[in-house]
Amino acid sequence: MSEARWMVDTVLTGVIAPLGGPGKLSAIDKHPVNQRLWLAETGLHGDEQADKRHHGGLEKALHHYPFDHYALWRDEWQAGETGLVRLTQPGAFGENLSTTGLTEASVCVGDVYRIGGALIQVSQPRQPCWKLNVRFDRADMSRRVQDTHRTGWYYRVLEAGEIGAGDSLERLARPHSEWPIERLLRVLYVERDDYDSLAAMASLAVLTPSWRATAAKRVASRQVESWASRLDTPTAD
Incomplete structure (x- = not known):
């Protein structure tokens, strides 16, 4: 592949199912799909989300999510x-697209890609949540x-269309x-008081x-928001 073209190895979808304790639901369990699917503005046909x-x-x-990882x-x-x-094949992290050759260091927010009949744009890094703890049985x-x-990272859909494994990206x-995605993660989670970079993030159209609002709030308050409710597995009721 050329510098600006990669192969989509796997396209994956999932349905809502129980995860962990009673009452906990998720569609993080994604599986490869062999046929081409319609990618609409809100996601792939047949792909579900329990917590919209x-x-x-x-x-x-x-x-x-990069298979490289x-x-x-x-x-x-x-x-x-x-x-x-779970780490033997794509889908362990709830991803819809799996490739090799692209990582958080080489993908930038705002990048626009053609995939099959659709046009997509990188919108933000993924913020991991406690459902990964349950899925991997590690707190x-x-x-x-x-x-x-x-x-990994997310896309917004600029133009809907059909996509499938084997398409070029x-x-x-x-x-x-x-x-790059890696810089956004570093500013948010490591260089947490780099207020100049946070202010730049807040103005990044x-x-x-949600990411712009978090950056702006931290600049204004000079306080780092708590991540506990997102990262720590809820205790049983």
């Missing part, structure tokens, strides 16, 4: 750990994903080469409103 407040929608229609995760796992079996998995910056535009 935090998943799916116009700004998070499609989740992309899977070998790194396997190397860090202990033999016999429950979650290791710290969501924090590990956040701390390693192996989060061609980058057509890069309006913000100074803002291609970034999702």
Whole structure:
């Protein structure tokens, strides 16, 4: 592939199902789809979200996770750990797109790609949540994903169309080469008092409103928001 064109290895969807304790539902369990699917503004046909407040929608229609990370995760796992079996094929992280050759270091917010008959734009990094803890049977998995910056990223859909495994993912535009996904993650989670960068994030029009609002609030308050409710698995009622 050329510098600006990659292959989509796998397209995945999932349906709402129980996850963990009673009453907990999720569609994080994604499976490969062989036929071509319609990608609408709110996501892939047949792909479900149990919590539409935090998943799916116009700004998070499609989740992309690099298969490049899977070998790194396997190397860090202990033999016999429950979650290791999930790291043999795409879908472990609830992704809709799986590729090799693209990572958080090489993808920038605002990048526009042609995939099959659709046009998509990178909108934000994925913010890992406690459902990863349950899925991998590790209480710290969501924090590990956040701390390693192996989060993947989301797209908004600019033009709906059919997509499928084997399609090329061609980058057509890069309006913000100074803002790779990895930098957004570093500013939000590591360099948490870099107020100049946070202010720049808050004014970045291609970034999702929720991320811009978080950056603006931190600049105004000089306080880092709590991540506990997102990262820590809820206790049983």
